Amino acid sequence: MKYQNLFEPIKIGNLEIKNRYAMAPMGPLGLGDCEGGWNDRGIDYYTRRAKGGIGLIITGVTFSDTEVEKPSFPNTPNSTYNPVQFVRTSREMTERVHAYGAKIFLQMSGGFGRVTIPTNLGEFPPVSASAVPHRWLDKTCRPLTVEEIHGIVKSFGKGAYNAKRAGFDGIEIHAVHEGYLIDQFAISFFNQRTDEYGGSLENRLRFAKEIREEIARTCGPDFPVALRFSLKSMIKDFREGALPGEEFEEKGRDIEEGIEAAKLLEKFGYDALDVDAGTYDAWWWNHPPMYMEKAPYKEFARITKEHVNIPVIMAGRVDNPDTATECLENDICDMISLGRPTLADPDIVNKIRLNQLSRIRPCISCQEGCMGRIQTYSLINCAVNPQTGKERLTEYKPITRRKKVLVVGGGVAGCEAARVLAERGHEPVVYEAKSQLGGNLIPGGAPKFKEDDLALAKWYEDELTRLNVEVHLNTKADKDTIMSSGYDAVIVATGSRPKMFKLGDDEKVYSAEQVLLGQKDVGEKTVIVGGGLVGCELALDLVQKGKKVTIVEALDKIMAVNGPLCSANKEMLERLIDYNDVDVCCNAKVTNYQDGKLKAKLSDGEKTFEADSVVLCVGYSSEDTLYNEVKNEVEEVYLLGDARQVSNIMYAIWDAFEVANHI
Structure with a gap:
């Protein structure tokens, strides 16, 4: 041994x-x-x-x-x-x-x-x-x-x-x-x-x-x-x-x-x-x-x-x-x-x-299913394991008839749905437009401190292989895919897209995903617009790589809308932002970026930030176009993950488990 x-x-x-x-x-x-x-x-x-x-x-x-x-x-x-x-x-x-x-x-x-x-x-x-x-x-x-x-x-x-x-x-x-x-x-x-x-x-x-x-x-x-x-x-x-x-x-x-x-x-x-x-x-x-x-x-x-x-x-x-x-x-x-x-x-x-x-x-140390829920709702659960604390309630349901189920999207919601379907004896088929499974786990796991996000993506890949799930990578499913292949049920988990808006010099305005995946170089000095969890974690990653980072947030404090975050995670990240000399400007709305200068409107006037680039971390929009095309033409169809409602890893996994366990 x-x-x-x-x-x-x-x-x-x-x-x-x-x-x-x-x-x-x-x-x-x-x-x-x-x-x-x-x-x-x-x-x-x-x-x-x-x-x-x-x-x-x-x-x-x-x-x-x-x-x-x-x-x-x-x-x-x-x-x-x-x-x-x-x-x-x-x-x-x-x-x-x-x-x-x-x-x-x-x-x-x-x-x-x-x-x-x-x-x-x-x-x-x-x-x-x-x-x-x-x-x-x-x-x-x-x-x-x-x-x-x-x-x-x-x-x-x-x-x-x-x-x-x-x-x-x-x-x-x-x-x-x-x-x-x-x-x-x-x-x-x-x-x-x-x-x-x-x-x-x-x-x-x-x-x-x-x-x-x-x-x-x-x-x-x-x-x-x-x-x-x-x-x-x-x-x-x-x-x-x-x-x-x-x-x-x-x-x-x-x-x-x-x-x-x-x-x-x-x-x-x-x-x-x-x-x-x-x-x-x-x-x-x-x-x-x-x-x-x-x-x-x-x-x-x-x-x-x-x-x-x-x-x-x-x-x-x-x-x-x-x-x-x-x-x-x-x-x-x-x-x-x-x-x-x-x-x-x-x-x-x-x-x-x-x-x-x-x-x-793997545990991803997010503490959203355990300590976050204990603090907020007096419940102990787990973000990546929907059965924790609900073992009897969430036992795998026996199936009466094997169904062939199309899963469109190989992010966490799609992977979890396919995994549960296969565990129960159904025949899921996954279509993923990108070259690997994992969805937002891949850019999210890019910082060194988020290595377990990548481990979770790898676990899903290994589990779907073990369960002999048919997976089509680099393949974008469309309405014809859904309507012409004789599926008994369809799950649409097409994820979300980052919200972007024009600031002027938009060639140097990037999304968090582009930066995390190394597709764009922020230069030596960057401004992150949006101080939510994504923006703060990106700031920490960049400053640890030697970049000078400023966060500009429209609300009166950073991470004001994320949750339920465990206080341990939230407070440590807040202190790391300060400890690593990330500048934070709250109550500020950006208006224009031109010639390396980002302007923002504050309650007492305007402020200008020198920046080689701007990274927008202002949220995501559900990508539900495909679902809307087929929702009234397919008898059994479900919308899951960020495509249904932009949220976090926990709810993507939990919702997928709930639906897949009852098909």
Whole structure:
């Protein structure tokens, strides 16, 4: 076996785990029921990942306290609110997970405190270790009383006892990590208390210590308890985080204190540390977007492992098994934690075991289906895998009659539709006007930080080959193609075209696609018109290539209309734009470009920008001409992707799955 060391067993405490892969904890929003248990979606979701080969599943965050941050159901499970319901539904889940040889830990949180996302947990007053500013709201948090701390600690003991009864193999405490409530006690920047829970590092970690002691009291000393741990906070100030490579004064936990904290946590009896870095004030560290390098926690995990004698688990974009195996060989960590890659492909571990790497559907780190939806809609899903969190609802529908289906367009919508049709037993035929499949994934994946977009396009190409789908490249389908070939159904996924308008010297006015594909050279100095996601990512790509870039945006801020974008992605990109000296001019409408000068109208007059070129990133228009030609002449015809409504990769894939699964 090529990746032998990833499939050797390991022990956390006395518990043996069959391989070195854990499913990282991700908020189980939408997976709980109205009584604090798990709903069928949650049970199916975790069982599906166990079937896919994961050695250890760590559930997303759950709660045990019911007094301080009162539960709001259905949202996330609570192990003490209704113990009978929690145990009953959890028992069903753990029994199914165990059938596949996987182990499962319940992740339990002390609460959110100052980082509560308002849409998720209702209208209770925000709390913290001290009176500090809330992360999202214009409010000051109320300090917890000692009695409230004791109550939360007691709830951990009761909740862990219920989890043990329900068949969970251990607990992961959430956390001295990411700036959640227990971490707010651990970090002196947030903790100005003068009682036994403030002051020295050991006092600030007393909350975590008492939780471990209480679980040992209720569940016995041999019941494994891990802890999610951020070695370094990356805080420049309240709501201000540091970028990779940036020099700054750490206001949170620095590495030196992180090492001491790790030693104390081991001394307190924790059986493993699940390591990352960051806080909500530097959220892109804890939820790394595509702008963050792969495996960004390697150094933090290595430092932690050097100073403790308990297993170190490492998360953070470690989807490449070559990187994972090197991390084990070089004593960087003991286990690899996969989060979003298990959303994109629940079979990723089995495919690694069988060395079927080309069959792994890649996570593109967009966070639109997972964290973006968690923040906005309290749902966990996946942009590239429509079945995530909806496993039972989206099972492939059996077919009663095999149909020949014409798919016009080989972008993500067309590819997904063809893939699903073929999986179900239909006969799709794809016509693509360009020389390769992938549509907007190809220019979108041109920047170095968007490599996974190209990987997704390659995955679709490989999957359609594996499924023996007939594909015609460099072939533009027209009305005659549709009407003369005896198809039972037609899917039109002809995409979109960039919006362009005349500015004067239009020979030097380009689209983002032309620039990204290397068809046009912007020169040394360019202006990007439009500060949406496409414009900002293009600006970052160009400035990293040494170009001088200005963004001109008609609205009052950049990325004002994209969404639901995860705050980690949006805020990191905003800061990268500033950090890389991209000039931004908002509330400006361009009027004319002539002789290397672009003019724009502002509220207080006119501004001129020197530019070798202008790149228009002002949106796209649906290309639905073919559909309109045939929509009243074909019995079963569907319009998908940008051709139906210009949107993002997620909705193109999801809509295609929905339609193709019901033909």
